[in-house]
Amino acid sequence: xxxxxxxxxxxxxxxxxxxxxxxxxxxxxxxxxxxxxxxxxxxxxxxxxxxxxxxxxxxxxxxxxxxxxxxxxxxxxxxxxxxxxxxxxxxxxxxxxxxxxxxxxxxxxxxxxxxxxxxxxxxxxxxxxxxxxxxxxxxxxxxxxxxxxxxxxxxxxxxxxxxxxxxxxxxxxxxxxxxxxxxxxxxxxxxxxxxxxxxxxxxxxxxxxxxxxxxxxxxxxxxxxxxxxxxxxxxxxxxxxxxxxxxxxxxxxxxxxxxxxxxxxxxxxxxxxxxxxxxxxxxxxxxxxxxxxxxxxxxxxxxxxxxxxxxxxxxxxxxxxxxxxxxxxxxxxxxxxxxxxxxxxxxxxxxxxxxxxxxxxxxxxxxxxxxxxxxxxxxxxxxxxxxxxxxxxxxxxxxxxxxxxxxxxxxxxxxxxxxxxxxxxxxxxxxxxxxxxxxxxxxxxxxxxxxxxxxxx
Numbered sequence: 001x002x003x004x005x006x007x008x009x010x011x012x013x014x015x016x017x018x019x020x021x022x023x024x025x026x027x028x029x030x031x032x033x034x035x036x037x038x039x040x041x042x043x044x045x046x047x048x049x050x051x052x053x054x055x056x057x058x059x060x061x062x063x064x065x066x067x068x069x070x071x072x073x074x075x076x077x078x079x080x081x082x083x084x085x086x087x088x089x090x091x092x093x094x095x096x097x098x099x100x101x102x103x104x105x106x107x108x109x110x111x112x113x114x115x116x117x118x119x120x121x122x123x124x125x126x127x128x129x130x131x132x133x134x135x136x137x138x139x140x141x142x143x144x145x146x147x148x149x150x151x152x153x154x155x156x157x158x159x160x161x162x163x164x165x166x167x168x169x170x171x172x173x174x175x176x177x178x179x180x181x182x183x184x185x186x187x188x189x190x191x192x193x194x195x196x197x198x199x200x201x202x203x204x205x206x207x208x209x210x211x212x213x214x215x216x217x218x219x220x221x222x223x224x225x226x227x228x229x230x231x232x233x234x235x236x237x238x239x240x241x242x243x244x245x246x247x248x249x250x251x252x253x254x255x256x257x258x259x260x261x262x263x264x265x266x267x268x269x270x271x272x273x274x275x276x277x278x279x280x281x282x283x284x285x286x287x288x289x290x291x292x293x294x295x296x297x298x299x300x301x302x303x304x305x306x307x308x309x310x311x312x313x314x315x316x317x318x319x320x321x322x323x324x325x326x327x328x329x330x331x332x333x334x335x336x337x338x339x340x341x342x343x344x345x346x347x348x349x350x351x352x353x354x355x356x357x358x359x360x361x362x363x364x365x366x367x368x369x370x371x372x373x374x375x376x377x378x379x380x381x382x383x384x385x386x387x388x389x390x391x392x393x394x395x396x397x398x399x400x401x402x403x404x405x406x407x408x409x410x411x412x413x414x415x416x417x418x419x420x421x422x423x424x425x426x427x428x429x430x431x432x433x434x435x436x437x438x439x440x441x442x443x444x445x446x447x448x449x450x451x452x453x454x455x456x457x
Contacts, residue, residue: 052078055400057126057129058120059081062091063227069396074104087111129152135160138155146179149177152177158416169417180416189389194255195455197339199452205334208332211251211328216323241423246419249422253415267305267426277298278292300322344363346366
């Protein structure tokens with residue numbers, strides 16, 4: 001590593017170590033202090049803000065994930081890209097070129113230091129900020145964004161401790177600014193279709209869901225100075241739990257009306273042995289390499305079970321290490337049958353094309369009947385613009401549509417907090433022989449009156 005990259009690597013390791021220590025000490029904190037905090041403002045459930053003729057955007061972090069967001073915003077009507085911030089000049093230049101090549105005005109740039117994003121936040125001509133940085137920066141940057149009078153849109157997970165989750169909630173309520181976690185999977189065609197089917201009662205009363213992030217990513221360990229593996233790999237040596245819960249969990253939470261009629265109650269979590277990362281490092285790196293000096297403690301497979309207040313169960317799994325096909329599970333089970341993903345299949349007692357003892361793998365008729373109106377309207381354009389099959393583009397299109405039309409967002413700060421809290425609570429549970437850990441009620445009881453997410457068109 002060069003001196004600058006080595007310094008940033010050490011700073012990142014120090015930040016992760018500090019977060020790890022906070023997670024490790026969580027069990028010694030008075031549980032009541034994290035289950036509820038004093039309210040500092042008004043609830044932002046269903047928050048609407050004045051219509052924006054033009055949505056003026058700033059970006060913090062334009063690496064592997066962030067530059068994709070820049071590309072999508074270049075294809076959206078009613079958007080102006082004002083500023084771009086990143087401490088790596090090469091990716092700043094790349095993102096600026098994307099904007100200029102599309103014929104737009106060159107955005108101003110920031111990134112002289114890790115905290116130079118705050119200088120960007122001082123601007124008065126930015127309405128929203130897209131945050132695509134390493135995990136330990138998500139909450140601090142989102143909080144600073146809202147404190148500066150701007151709406152925060154932050155990559156997943158939005159928080160890595162329960163205390164951070166409360167910081168997001170409290171700041172959003174006090175400033176009356178949106179804080180949305182960019183859970184793109186909620187905008188996938190299949191997930192939207194299943195949401196539509198759930199709302200129409202196809203599966204009956206919901207009982208159980210399954211969600212996962214099973215994605216072999218050992219190769220990212222070779223990203224040393226930059227890119228995702230440079231900062232994500234050390235997390236596997238810092239904590240043991242579900243490090244990345246929200247991709248599969250977000251859609252299942254929407255099916256079950258989490259924070260809008262039901263909420264997470266408690267979680268129990270356990271991990272397999274941690275073997276794969278050390279074995280990969282031994283095979284792929286010299287013996288004295290930094291990757292061989294890390295003590296990998298995150299279990300290769302983590303399995304957590306969430307119980308909701310209404311008694312439903314959700315299995316959530318995380319595995320970015322073992323050699324197996326990609327899966328988010330995306331399973332929802334009701335009294336009349338089930339949908340399961342990877343591969344897509346449906347079995348119903350009433351209304352199916354086959355016996356419920358046999359999976360129906362032919363999705364054509366189901367798409368024809370239950371495709372979500374949003375996908376019917378924008379799906380073709382979403383697929384043209386790409387981003388995980390179009391879900392990325394559709395998510396950003398929907399955000400801009402809501403802001404320009406004064407409509408509430410599809411996800412709010414309470415979703416960001418609850419979905420992200422699986423990370424630290426799973427770590428606590430694993431460390432405590434899988435004993436259950438309570439979820440805070442981030443809505444402070446308002447989940448009981450909140451309306452479920454509707455089927456918008």
